[in-house]
Amino acid sequence: MQLFIEQLINGCALGSLYAMFAVGFGLVFATLGILNAAHGTYASWAAIAALYATEQMGLPFPLALLAGVIAGGVLALVVDQIGFQPLRGRGAGMMGALITSIAFWIILDSLAGLATGQQSLSFPPGTTPSRMLHLGPILLPGIQLVSIGAMLLVTLGMHMLMRHTRFGSAMRAVGWNGTAAALGGVNPRMVVVATAFLAGATSGLAGVLAGVATQNVSFALGQGLMLKGFAAVVVGGYDDVRGAAVAGVSLGVLEVMSAQYLSSSLRDGITYVLLLGFLLLRPRGLFGRAAFVRA
Amino acid sequence: MSGKLGAVLAVMALLAPAGAALAAEPGDYNIGFVTENTGPIAFAGLSYWHGAQLAAEEISASGYIGKGAKLGLVDKESGSDPARAIQALRGVIADRTVIATSCCILSPVAGSLKPIAISSKIPLVIFGATAPGLPQAPFVQSMTILPGPKDVATAKRAAEVTKPKTAAYFVAADNDAFKARMAAAQRELEAMGVKTAAVVSVLSADTDFTAAATQAMGVKPDMVLVYATQTPAVGIVTALRARDFGGTIVGNDVLSPDPVFKKLGPASKDVMFPISFSASMVKSDAGKAFVAAYRKSFNADPDIYSAQGYAVAYFIAQGLKSIPGKPTREGLAEALSKITVLEHDVYGGERIVEGQAETADTLIVSWSPEGKLAPWPSAQ
Numbered sequence: 001m002q003l004f005i006e007q008l009i010n011g012c013a014l015g016s017l018y019a020m021f022a023v024g025f026g027l028v029f030a031t032l033g034i035l036n037a038a039h040g041t042y043a044s045w046a047a048i049a050a051l052y053a054t055e056q057m058g059l060p061f062p063l064a065l066l067a068g069v070i071a072g073g074v075l076a077l078v079v080d081q082i083g084f085q086p087l088r089g090r091g092a093g094m095m096g097a098l099i100t101s102i103a104f105w106i107i108l109d110s111l112a113g114l115a116t117g118q119q120s121l122s123f124p125p126g127t128t129p130s131r132m133l134h135l136g137p138i139l140l141p142g143i144q145l146v147s148i149g150a151m152l153l154v155t156l157g158m159h160m161l162m163r164h165t166r167f168g169s170a171m172r173a174v175g176w177n178g179t180a181a182a183l184g185g186v187n188p189r190m191v192v193v194a195t196a197f198l199a200g201a202t203s204g205l206a207g208v209l210a211g212v213a214t215q216n217v218s219f220a221l222g223q224g225l226m227l228k229g230f231a232a233v234v235v236g237g238y239d240d241v242r243g244a245a246v247a248g249v250s251l252g253v254l255e256v257m258s259a260q261y262l263s264s265s266l267r268d269g270i271t272y273v274l275l276l277g278f279l280l281l282r283p284r285g286l287f288g289r290a291a292f293v294r295a
Numbered sequence: 296m297s298g299k300l301g302a303v304l305a306v307m308a309l310l311a312p313a314g315a316a317l318a319a320e321p322g323d324y325n326i327g328f329v330t331e332n333t334g335p336i337a338f339a340g341l342s343y344w345h346g347a348q349l350a351a352e353e354i355s356a357s358g359y360i361g362k363g364a365k366l367g368l369v370d371k372e373s374g375s376d377p378a379r380a381i382q383a384l385r386g387v388i389a390d391r392t393v394i395a396t397s398c399c400i401l402s403p404v405a406g407s408l409k410p411i412a413i414s415s416k417i418p419l420v421i422f423g424a425t426a427p428g429l430p431q432a433p434f435v436q437s438m439t440i441l442p443g444p445k446d447v448a449t450a451k452r453a454a455e456v457t458k459p460k461t462a463a464y465f466v467a468a469d470n471d472a473f474k475a476r477m478a479a480a481q482r483e484l485e486a487m488g489v490k491t492a493a494v495v496s497v498l499s500a501d502t503d504f505t506a507a508a509t510q511a512m513g514v515k516p517d518m519v520l521v522y523a524t525q526t527p528a529v530g531i532v533t534a535l536r537a538r539d540f541g542g543t544i545v546g547n548d549v550l551s552p553d554p555v556f557k558k559l560g561p562a563s564k565d566v567m568f569p570i571s572f573s574a575s576m577v578k579s580d581a582g583k584a585f586v587a588a589y590r591k592s593f594n595a596d597p598d599i600y601s602a603q604g605y606a607v608a609y610f611i612a613q614g615l616k617s618i619p620g621k622p623t624r625e626g627l628a629e630a631l632s633k634i635t636v637l638e639h640d641v642y643g644g645e646r647i648v649e650g651q652a653e654t655a656d657t658l659i660v661s662w663s664p665e666g667k668l669a670p671w672p673s674a675q
Binding site for chain 2: 003006007010011013014017110113117118119120121122124125130132139141144210213214215216218220221223224255256259260263264265267268
């Protein structure tokens with residue numbers, strides 16, 4: 001039982017990282033209509049920025065985390081304005097944006113490799129929440145609590161923003177039809193800028209926490225999140241952050257539990273069989289609406 | 296008398312180092328070096344490349360292969376991707392200034408390039424791939440010191456010293472070479488009476504090992520053995536120590552580069568692993584000179600990877616030196632296949648058996664608290 005509970009917590013913590021990443025990824029897809037292959041690099045660069053803030057500037061972890069989150073948001077904003085905004089102006093469609101995002105993915109990945117000296121780096125000991133909590137016989141790494149807490153905050157905050165604020169309504173309106181939203185008094189450019197920043201910042205948060213939890217800050221960090229984050233968005237549904245969060249956590253738990261109780265070598269295979277099953281049986285995802293169609 | 300003199304001369308000719316009195320014709324000779332300076336294992340790729348660069352500079356400056364004969368490197372990047380590696384190899388083969396080629400950290404990539412080198416009749420010297428059986432005379436040689444036998448010796452030694460009853464194994468399930476290395480160590484330990492408590496599979500691209508560590512600790516092993524590439528190996532050790540695993544951890548050579556100590560920090564305590572080369576424990580004169588020159592050039596200590604890159608260039612140079620006049624690719628391949636002892640040996644006691652470099656000793660080490668590699672178990 002102790003092992004089961006520990007693995008359940010491990011799965012929830014791992015899934016929380018997928019969920020946070022998926023929330024940002026889904027936001028960009030639902031609002032901006034971009035299947036952004038470069039999204040994983042925001043997480044990598046956020047972790048690199050947080051590491052730099054810790055090692056070179058001596059910032060305490062909360063401020064380093066904030067620096068990483070802002071770096072992820074700013075990078076997403078820069079990529080959007082340089083890469084995607086000109087395409088929007090020309091009405092290039094989703095395929096043009098996808099190809100552009102692949103180019104940014106390769107460029108930013110290569111630059112991240114150079115920035116880290118092609119090494120897998122880690123936060124210096126003692127600079128991050130690395131304490132192991134003992135809850136009776138259960139061992140709980142402190143960073144796992146931080147990850148789960150951050151995921152709950154991000155999901156709740158993003159859901160409130162999307163569903164219960166005027167700005168959220170504007171985001172959904174732009175996602176549905178930018179021209180109609182503009183006619184209705186929404187400033188689409190502002191919505192695009194804010195959405196890109198929020199999505200990058202959310203992924204950045206996942207990246208920094210993943211970097212701390214796994215002691216791995218490298219260009220490869222975002223790639224791992226990207227695949228699982230995409231799966232979480234597909235399973236959860238593109239247009240509801242709750243779905244992405246639930247699916248992300250579920251993927252994490254499934255991954256850990258299948259490795260523990262079924263087969264660790266078939267772990268990813270089991271995960272993706274589930275994904276395939278979801279695509280076949282419920283293509284709109286857990287919380288997705290049947291009528292939802294990207295503009 | 297004349298018969299005796301003839302016999303002595305014949306023996307001397309046989310025993311003389313290949314081409315000791317010979318030299319290559321003056322000119323520029325290039326090695327086509329398929330680099331892995333980007334991609335998932337670039338941390339090692341850069342070390343191999345730096346070692347080869349240093350050796351090529353030394354060889355050219357010293358006139359090792361002949362007066363006026365210089366050795367250069369023509370590099371093409373593969374990013375550890377088989378398709379790009381094939382393109383890169385074909386690119387350097389097309390360059391007629393290239394007399395020999397060198398490649399590969401990953402065994403599947405080396406396996407892909409091997410038939411191309413053979414069909415193109417150009418020497419291919421492998422610098423890092425660890426799968427046994429890659430060399431094929433006369434065109435394919437390997438300067439990789441195979442870690443498999445050293446892993447077995449290390450596991451055995453660790454079991455003799457710490458006397459575990461049970462062992463858990465972590466293995467990179469997507470890497471055949473590591474799977475074979477783990478299986479060999481497991482057989483040895485089971486023969487010694489050490490029961491297998493669990494085999495935990497991870498993937499080379501994995502980054503989170505908390506769950507894997509929990510799984511292994513669930514069976515309460517006395518000893519954990521790790522057979523995976525660097526990022527997973529470091530992650531596994533960190534996760535185990537974070538969960539207060541106090542038992543013996545046996546790693547492998549991927550834990551030996553300096554940045555690993557910085558990354559592991561206190562988690563590196565009592566983690567042992569075999570290595571073929573250590574800058575802090577080098578004994579041979581050639582090895583000491585290599586360490587000093589490497590520090591001067593790159594402001595860092597050479598690691599096992601840079602030692603192998605360095606050996607590649609000297610190995611090819613030794614072959615070139617043994618060919619009188621203008622060497623050809625096929626002639627060089629024949630010359631390389633005859634080398635059994637490397638003249639410029641940084642390890643001390645390196646031999647080449649059927650195209651495969653070997654060292655006699657197994658150096659078992661662990662990190663000292665100051666970040667130096669020290670012999671295990673005397674460092675404890």
